[in-house]
Amino acid sequence: MTSETSNPPTPDQIRRAPKVLLHDHLDGGLRPGTIIELARATGYDKLPETDADKLGTWFRDAADSGSLPRYLETFAHTCAVMQTKEALFRVAAECAEDLAEDGVVYAEVRYAPEQHLEAGLTLEEVVEAVNDGFREGERRAKAAGHRIRVGALLTAMRHAARALEIAELANRYRDNGVVGFDIAGAEAGFPPTRHLDAFEYLKRENNHFTIHAGEAFGLPSIWQALQWCGADRLGHGVRIIDDIEVAEDGSVTLGRLASYVRDKRIPLEMCPTSNLQTAAAASYAEHPIGLLRKLHFRLTVNTDNRLMSGTSMSREFEHLIDAFGYTLDDMQWFTVNAMKSAFIPFDERLAMINDVIKPGYAELKSEWLFRQTASTSGSVGTQATA
Ligand SMILES: O=c1[nH]cnc2c1ncn2[C@@H]1O[C@H](CO)[C@@H](O)[C@H]1O
Numbered sequence: 001m002t003s004e005t006s007n008p009p010t011p012d013q014i015r016r017a018p019k020v021l022l023h024d025h026l027d028g029g030l031r032p033g034t035i036i037e038l039a040r041a042t043g044y045d046k047l048p049e050t051d052a053d054k055l056g057t058w059f060r061d062a063a064d065s066g067s068l069p070r071y072l073e074t075f076a077h078t079c080a081v082m083q084t085k086e087a088l089f090r091v092a093a094e095c096a097e098d099l100a101e102d103g104v105v106y107a108e109v110r111y112a113p114e115q116h117l118e119a120g121l122t123l124e125e126v127v128e129a130v131n132d133g134f135r136e137g138e139r140r141a142k143a144a145g146h147r148i149r150v151g152a153l154l155t156a157m158r159h160a161a162r163a164l165e166i167a168e169l170a171n172r173y174r175d176n177g178v179v180g181f182d183i184a185g186a187e188a189g190f191p192p193t194r195h196l197d198a199f200e201y202l203k204r205e206n207n208h209f210t211i212h213a214g215e216a217f218g219l220p221s222i223w224q225a226l227q228w229c230g231a232d233r234l235g236h237g238v239r240i241i242d243d244i245e246v247a248e249d250g251s252v253t254l255g256r257l258a259s260y261v262r263d264k265r266i267p268l269e270m271c272p273t274s275n276l277q278t279a280a281a282a283s284y285a286e287h288p289i290g291l292l293r294k295l296h297f298r299l300t301v302n303t304d305n306r307l308m309s310g311t312s313m314s315r316e317f318e319h320l321i322d323a324f325g326y327t328l329d330d331m332q333w334f335t336v337n338a339m340k341s342a343f344i345p346f347d348e349r350l351a352m353i354n355d356v357i358k359p360g361y362a363e364l365k366s367e368w369l370f371r372q373t374a375s376t377s378g379s380v381g382t383q384a385t386a
Pocket residue numbers: 025026027028068072075079110111112115155184185186212215274304305
């Protein structure tokens with residue numbers, strides 16, 4: 001007998017299913033129309049397009065470069081229009097609204113405060129404007145019938161030298177909207193160990209951090225992030241596949257690092273579309289997520305940059321469902337993994353899993369059950385109230 005768990009979910013079910021997002025860049029998720037309006041308001045005249053649709057396409061094409069450094073060049077335009085309190089507030093509020101509309105119930109959204117100081121804001125003013133924007137977005141989402149909670153991750157840029165300062169900032173705001181720390185930017189030539197002082201500081205403070213590692217650069221970057229820096233999670237981490245051997249007969253051997261990542265349940269923040277654009281993976285079907293899922297790594301599904309990748313959480317799941325035949329049960333597995341790996345307190349994560357995620361998936365599965373019974377018995381009303 002077929003059941004909901006063996007049927008691919010429909011696009012509508014995918015959108016309505018509760019989703020948890022751990023890796024999304026605030027400056028990689030602006031609405032194209034907002035960029036144009038903010039550019040006009042602030043006198044920024046270097047946008048490559050002034051029509052919203054064309055600008056959206058421009059970002060996707062320019063990011064589709066096959067190289068991480070070139071992908072990252074596109075952020076000059078988004079950061080340029082995010083230099084005032086009003087702009088940061090608006091972008092953060094719209095981010096929360098857009099995620100909620102897509103069925104995201106919990107999100108950790110990251111940005112680098114040091115990239116928003118060009119018009120004279122202080123680091124604190126940047127953090128507070130973004131926090132206020134997230135709270136506003138949560139309120140608007142609620143008014144529109146959605147529920148979302150958004151926490152901020154403060155990113156330090158790995159080529160710069162402000163990591164300790166940003167780590168201190170993350171610590172200062174940890175009970176006030178900020179849930180952790182991250183480093184991002186071009187990976188090659190900028191190993192995470194350059195910022196050991198920041199990571200050691202955060203560990204002394206019992207704080208949480210994730211590190212972009214194993215995206216453009218391979219195993220040494222993952223190894224450093226975990227064993228030298230002590231990262232709680234890995235941003236991408238997709239190159240862990242290089243430490244896994246699949247023999248012709250299908251038998252699989254994990255190297256020491258891959259075993260460590262799996263056995264210690266290190267969360268991997270997978271971002272499939274972003275990986276295709278930077279050539280970290282060749283296609284959805286060949287994305288390492290397929291094998292890593294079978295091997296029970298603690299995988300999560302993420303958007304990375306919704307603007308540059310023209311994506312959303314629902315779209316990332318649609319691609320994976322097409323490529324690997326995933327079901328609602330698989331979606332729930334990824335979602336529970338993500339919620340378990342979030343940086344908020346354990347009791348709150350557990351409540352999200354038990355009170356929001358599991359009932360949300362149970363509801364979707366039960367809809368199908370009732371549809372099935374209704375179509376075989378012909379009495380929707382009786383079945384629905386039984
Ligand atoms: O996939 C990625 N890998 C590394 N760095 C990234 C990625 N996506 C965005 N950023 C960088 O993070 C900064 C703060 O949000 C962005 O400005 C961008 O430079």
